[in-house]
Amino acid sequence: MADDQRLDLPPRIGIDRPGSFSRSVFHERHPVLIENLLRDFPYPAHIQARLENLLAETLNGTVPSAVPPGPNTPSWEAQIAGCAGRPWSELPFLWAESYFYRRLLEATEYFEAESPWGGVDLFAPQKHAQLAGEEIRSDLDAYAALAEREPDERRRALLTASLWGNQADLGFRTTSSIAGQSDVIVDDSAAIWDLVDGPGEGPVIVVADNAGRELTADLALIDAILETAHVELHLKPHPYFVSDATGRDLLATLDTLAANPNKPVQGLAERLRDAIRAERLRLRTHGFYVLPSTYRHLPPGLAGDFRAAKLVILKGDLNYRRLVGDREWDAATPFGEVVDYFPGDVAALRTAKSDLAVGIPPKRLSELETGSPDWRVSGTHAMMQVLH
Numbered sequence: 184m185a186d187d188q189r190l191d192l193p194p195r196i197g198i199d200r201p202g203s204f205s206r207s208v209f210h211e212r213h214p215v216l217i218e219n220l221l222r223d224f225p226y227p228a229h230i231q232a233r234l235e236n237l238l239a240e241t242l243n244g245t246v247p248s249a250v251p252p253g254p255n256t257p258s259w260e261a262q263i264a265g266c267a268g269r270p271w272s273e274l275p276f277l278w279a280e281s282y283f284y285r286r287l288l289e290a291t292e293y294f295e296a297e298s299p300w301g302g303v304d305l306f307a308p309q310k311h312a313q314l315a316g317e318e319i320r321s322d323l324d325a326y327a328a329l330a331e332r333e334p335d336e337r338r339r340a341l342l343t344a345s346l347w348g349n350q351a352d353l354g355f356r357t358t359s360s361i362a363g364q365s366d367v368i369v370d371d372s373a374a375i376w377d378l379v380d381g382p383g384e385g386p387v388i389v390v391a392d393n394a395g396r397e398l399t400a401d402l403a404l405i406d407a408i409l410e411t412a413h414v415e416l417h418l419k420p421h422p423y424f425v426s427d428a429t430g431r432d433l434l435a436t437l438d439t440l441a442a443n444p445n446k447p448v449q450g451l452a453e454r455l456r457d458a459i460r461a462e463r464l465r466l467r468t469h470g471f472y473v474l475p476s477t478y479r480h481l482p483p484g485l486a487g488d489f490r491a492a493k494l495v496i497l498k499g500d501l502n503y504r505r506l507v508g509d510r511e512w513d514a515a516t517p518f519g520e521v522v523d524y525f526p527g528d529v530a531a532l533r534t535a536k537s538d539l540a541v542g543i544p545p546k547r548l549s550e551l552e553t554g555s556p557d558w559r560v561s562g563t564h565a566m567m568q569v570l571h
């Protein structure tokens with residue numbers, strides 16, 4: 184279980200504490216997630232049984248020593264060696280969740296070339312439903328209306344849309360609905376644009392999170408960034424958490440934009456496709472993005488790319504957990520102090536959907552704790568935090 188062993192770091196968030204958010208992910212969200220898969224796909228009996236057994240194992244069992252098939256085998260071998268035989272309930276939240284999704288791919292034969300289920304994205308039906316939905320249509324109408332606005336106002340709106348786009352996380356929506364948008368607790372947006380517009384030939388790297396509404400908003404933001412910088416969009420190499428965006432999702436999103444009746448939206452699709460062809464917008468993926476490791480343990484190649492970038496924008500809650508460390512931080516701990524190890528300039532954009540947070544000014548923190556006690560996990564509060 185590779186993670187930082189520094190003794191002065193707070194304890195890792197676990198999944199054992201009754202009443203905790205992380206425990207509810209395993210005990211409430213995952214049973215519904217499995218039910219949804221059994222509803223969405225006519226799996227044969229052996230896959231149904233594997234899914235049900237996996238769920239039972241996560242609730243009452245221990246981690247087996249076998250390494251699930253798929254890429255990154257050496258990393259998983261090392262990770263599993265540290266956890267085999269332990270009850271799931273004792274595992275750190277980040278590790279347990281990441282391993283659960285890897286096991287789901289095993290149960291549904293995703294990596295089995297000879298299986299008819301091989302390569303079938305188990306979350307595709309949910310992703311497609313969102314892409315075809317009314318919410319995206321109205322997001323795109325709003326995008327089209329932005330064409331009339333002043334450049335600064337457009338930029339502000341596009342960054343804000345990408346930030347709140349992170350609410351559209353289908354994993355979270357498996358069991359929770361999000362009651363509107365409260366406020367942006369930390370807003371370092373000015374620093375983000377300063378870095379994007381600043382000197383240097385390096386690209387702006389956007390590490391994507393969810394497909395659907397979030398990726399749509401991210402692409403509109405990327406189009407604006409392309410006015411002053413090259414961009415690399417980093418996607419997952421294969422399905423992972425429920426709505427995580429892969430290359431296939433990106434192509435489906437471009438098709439959705441191109442088919443939209445609004446001319447400015449069609450123009451967006453065309454500019455993005457041209458930018459991909461001209462390699463001003465590069466699409467990348469990396470096996471690291473589907474491992475349980477934190478960003479403290481970046482592989483050297485990816486760390487070098489981050490160092491050379493003008494700015495790395497990390498989208499979403501899971502990337503935040505991997506950046507900050509999924510630990511019981513005092514939320515007033517300065518962001519810069521926690522992520523000073525990061526190899527380059529970094530911006531984290533997330534709606535808060537899990538227990539951790541850092542960098543919240545103490546006065547604001549006490550207002551939140553009294554006024555909105557569930558602010559950490561409700562998805563209604565957002566933050567844009569920058570280290571440079």
Ligand SMILES: O=P(O)(O)OC[C@@]1(O)O[C@H](CO)[C@@H](O)[C@@H]1O
Binds near residue numbers: 352498504
């Ligand atoms: O990374 P994302 O899509 O913003 O959020 C991932 C998420 O749905 O998964 C975890 C619990 O399952 C939480 O971190 C968060 O709620």
